[in-house]
Amino acid sequence: xxxxxxxxxxxxxxxxxxxxxxxxxHPRSRYDFGVAYPDPDSLPLAELAEALRVxxxxxxxxxxxxxxxxxxxxxxxxxxxKLTRDRKLSVSAEDIMLGEGSSxxxxxxxxxxxxxxxxxxxxxxxxxxxxxxxxxxxxDIRGVRCDSEGMLPDALEAVLRRALSEGRRVKLIxxxxxxxxxxxxxxSLERRKSVLExxxxxxxxxxxxxxxxxxxxxxxxVDSIASLNPEAVVYVGSFSKVIGPGMRLGYLAxxxxxxxxxxxxxxxxxVSQFGALAVHRFALNGLDQHVAHINQILCNKRDxxxxxxxxxxxxxxxxxxxxxxxAGGLFIxxxxxxxxxxxxxxxxxxxxxxxxxxxxRLSPEGESGHNRARLCFGYNRPQEIIDGIACLSEVFxxxxxxxx
Amino acid sequence: xxxxxxxxxxxxxxxxxxxxxxxxxHPRSRYDFGVAYPDPDSLPLAELAEALRVxxxxxxxxxxxxxxxxxxxxxxxxxxxKLTRDRKLSVSAEDIMLGEGSSxxxxxxxxxxxxxxxxxxxxxxxxxxxxxxxxxxxxDIRGVRCDSEGMLPDALEAVLRRALSEGRRVKLIxxxxxxxxxxxxxxSLERRKSVLExxxxxxxxxxxxxxxxxxxxxxxxVDSIASLNPEAVVYVGSFSKVIGPGMRLGYLAxxxxxxxxxxxxxxxxxVSQFGALAVHRFALNGLDQHVAHINQILCNKRDxxxxxxxxxxxxxxxxxxxxxxxAGGLFIxxxxxxxxxxxxxxxxxxxxxxxxxxxxRLSPEGESGHNRARLCFGYNRPQEIIDGIACLSEVFxxxxxxxx
Numbered sequence: 001x002x003x004x005x006x007x008x009x010x011x012x013x014x015x016x017x018x019x020x021x022x023x024x025x026h027p028r029s030r031y032d033f034g035v036a037y038p039d040p041d042s043l044p045l046a047e048l049a050e051a052l053r054v055x056x057x058x059x060x061x062x063x064x065x066x067x068x069x070x071x072x073x074x075x076x077x078x079x080x081x082k083l084t085r086d087r088k089l090s091v092s093a094e095d096i097m098l099g100e101g102s103s104x105x106x107x108x109x110x111x112x113x114x115x116x117x118x119x120x121x122x123x124x125x126x127x128x129x130x131x132x133x134x135x136x137x138x139x140d141i142r143g144v145r146c147d148s149e150g151m152l153p154d155a156l157e158a159v160l161r162r163a164l165s166e167g168r169r170v171k172l173i174x175x176x177x178x179x180x181x182x183x184x185x186x187x188s189l190e191r192r193k194s195v196l197e198x199x200x201x202x203x204x205x206x207x208x209x210x211x212x213x214x215x216x217x218x219x220x221x222v223d224s225i226a227s228l229n230p231e232a233v234v235y236v237g238s239f240s241k242v243i244g245p246g247m248r249l250g251y252l253a254x255x256x257x258x259x260x261x262x263x264x265x266x267x268x269x270x271v272s273q274f275g276a277l278a279v280h281r282f283a284l285n286g287l288d289q290h291v292a293h294i295n296q297i298l299c300n301k302r303d304x305x306x307x308x309x310x311x312x313x314x315x316x317x318x319x320x321x322x323x324x325x326x327a328g329g330l331f332i333x334x335x336x337x338x339x340x341x342x343x344x345x346x347x348x349x350x351x352x353x354x355x356x357x358x359x360x361r362l363s364p365e366g367e368s369g370h371n372r373a374r375l376c377f378g379y380n381r382p383q384e385i386i387d388g389i390a391c392l393s394e395v396f397x398x399x400x401x402x403x404x
Numbered sequence: 405x406x407x408x409x410x411x412x413x414x415x416x417x418x419x420x421x422x423x424x425x426x427x428x429x430h431p432r433s434r435y436d437f438g439v440a441y442p443d444p445d446s447l448p449l450a451e452l453a454e455a456l457r458v459x460x461x462x463x464x465x466x467x468x469x470x471x472x473x474x475x476x477x478x479x480x481x482x483x484x485x486k487l488t489r490d491r492k493l494s495v496s497a498e499d500i501m502l503g504e505g506s507s508x509x510x511x512x513x514x515x516x517x518x519x520x521x522x523x524x525x526x527x528x529x530x531x532x533x534x535x536x537x538x539x540x541x542x543x544d545i546r547g548v549r550c551d552s553e554g555m556l557p558d559a560l561e562a563v564l565r566r567a568l569s570e571g572r573r574v575k576l577i578x579x580x581x582x583x584x585x586x587x588x589x590x591x592s593l594e595r596r597k598s599v600l601e602x603x604x605x606x607x608x609x610x611x612x613x614x615x616x617x618x619x620x621x622x623x624x625x626v627d628s629i630a631s632l633n634p635e636a637v638v639y640v641g642s643f644s645k646v647i648g649p650g651m652r653l654g655y656l657a658x659x660x661x662x663x664x665x666x667x668x669x670x671x672x673x674x675v676s677q678f679g680a681l682a683v684h685r686f687a688l689n690g691l692d693q694h695v696a697h698i699n700q701i702l703c704n705k706r707d708x709x710x711x712x713x714x715x716x717x718x719x720x721x722x723x724x725x726x727x728x729x730x731a732g733g734l735f736i737x738x739x740x741x742x743x744x745x746x747x748x749x750x751x752x753x754x755x756x757x758x759x760x761x762x763x764x765r766l767s768p769e770g771e772s773g774h775n776r777a778r779l780c781f782g783y784n785r786p787q788e789i790i791d792g793i794a795c796l797s798e799v800f801x802x803x804x805x806x807x808x
Contacts, residue, residue, distance in 0.1 A: 005635060008609065008665070011609065012665055013541075016516055016665060016669050040468035043467050045467065053450075063449065063452075063647075068429045069425065100675070100676070104673075111671075113412075115419065197405065200408050203414075205410070228405050229405050229410065231410040244468055245469060246678060247676055255410070255412065257412045260424035260425065261412070261424060263425025263427050264540065269533070274651050
């Protein structure tokens, strides 16, 4: 029987995608502007190990039990205080669910709402991970034009009305309102109110992905959209950017109606208590100080990248080239002259040891943004960032301009 | 906008269950024979904390990165050696995927294969968690009669032929061949070969849930079914029972065809590196010694429960009552006289501080096992087990016999 071959090919469910998922690790490179990593040198490793040791001592029976379906209660209590304080979002621990990163939670929310063909509205360029989940559930994804304050209400209304006039169901508005990925802007309070007003008018919930909000280098926070209506808005956050992506620990705050139903489709049986114990104890000991510390580092990295772009891109490509100047987060959004193909140049850049994300990968329809690129400034040190941008400018000059 | 009410009711996808999931923690009680907890007093807490400290020091950049989609490579390498050594299953790290407990992996495999109405075969009584996942994907679950060596090949063939004669697609055989939950037996090697032979004849894959295999108190291991054909058999294991359920760390070994496709439906983006780093380092330091230690403890607990059943059930209920004597695992399977309703008695027992699982909850069709009960011996100390079984006998005599 050992030798008998076997094929799963005809056995797969018709509900799953026909393509294979990628089983490759993210490629690594000398200049990694491709993935939204946090600063790797300031990970609180010793502090987390000590927090875990104390946490396990304090709660010695906890690992012997299966976690609460929504995750470790003391961490949810901490989050309810943090969200009330930082995001004006008054939620209790019962309204919060922990997840394997925010991605598991986004996945569950989309699965709970989207039937094939349902329309989901997003910003005109947005996080490719969420786009992947939306495509996996066969959503009809439609981007809404944005300016530097977020989705344009007129554009949102037009996209909405068109979908409805086509007889389509619009199931969700997905937004990253703070330090948007990749565009970097923060949606203004007025804009948040307008978007919510339109959503409420049409009975459409909003998924507010706020996973970069803690990474503010300057300026004042804007209230969360969820604080304006915690029933209609599902709020998702994460410890990935403030502690480390490898923790895989995110959180959701939403209406009990939604929590009841997503609990029924959860694929694991609750997030690891091991990580949750450590993060809870670490957070109590001083997450705020840690965040202040890493924001200083990230701010310097942003400035290094902005300076290098001025020097190596501003001078070479003229006035048709511009880029964002975000007040926080991890991204700079670069726009090259029309006709420039960043996807083509990305391959060449990778060979030179520089990774970045071509704009087209962040397009909901996969059709726009050919002349754009997302540059993450979290991973490399400032001098490396400067060297990497200098290098990238050379590649862009050689390959990209030739392609114009 | 804050006050405006919002309802998700008409927005949910038609593909998700219409019932809410339970958002309650497992109830806790003085005598907890209800949930398959491991021994809570021998959790290696200090060792795990130290393993994490060393692991983070050795791999200091690891937490800054997103994990490999299949999970932390060194832990998968450790598992490939362990499975080759313990289960005669020659697999490489590329054939292995880590999950949020074995439950996330079982969920993904079922989701990947089952269309509504597809038939899945299981043992005549089996793990309710998997039954829940099968129901969530609307499988037609059919139990196969077992004796003390596992599924009866004749019964399996009959169930298979009936399903096929009805024009149904049979997508999976789910089995817990070692220290079966709840029945406690180990499927014999001959039986494993017969079940596999039938599966191969009909082109049906087997899901081998081997999450209790390390908990052997006596006797010799039987080769895994997957070792007989690693293409057709998906093997799932877990650290929940040997380190702690709160870790939420399980693993799968299967064909690349299957791994390619389940990667595309994974809802998180890989298991926490934090837990994986600790478990890897701890396992290298001496998982085998730890397992030998906890097996000694669990064996004493099993003996305490068997002795108490002899004393308090054997004498009171006569020869119509019997129970299993497992060589490992966490369960004793109790059979009361026909007509006895354990589900009814369970409510009364809970009020007296004793939890157990009524047999009907482990029935694939939810229709048999009314006179049976699953008793877990992992959680309480031996004297508590004896006291609890004495108490349970009283409740059974009062309520149960009256109900006959």
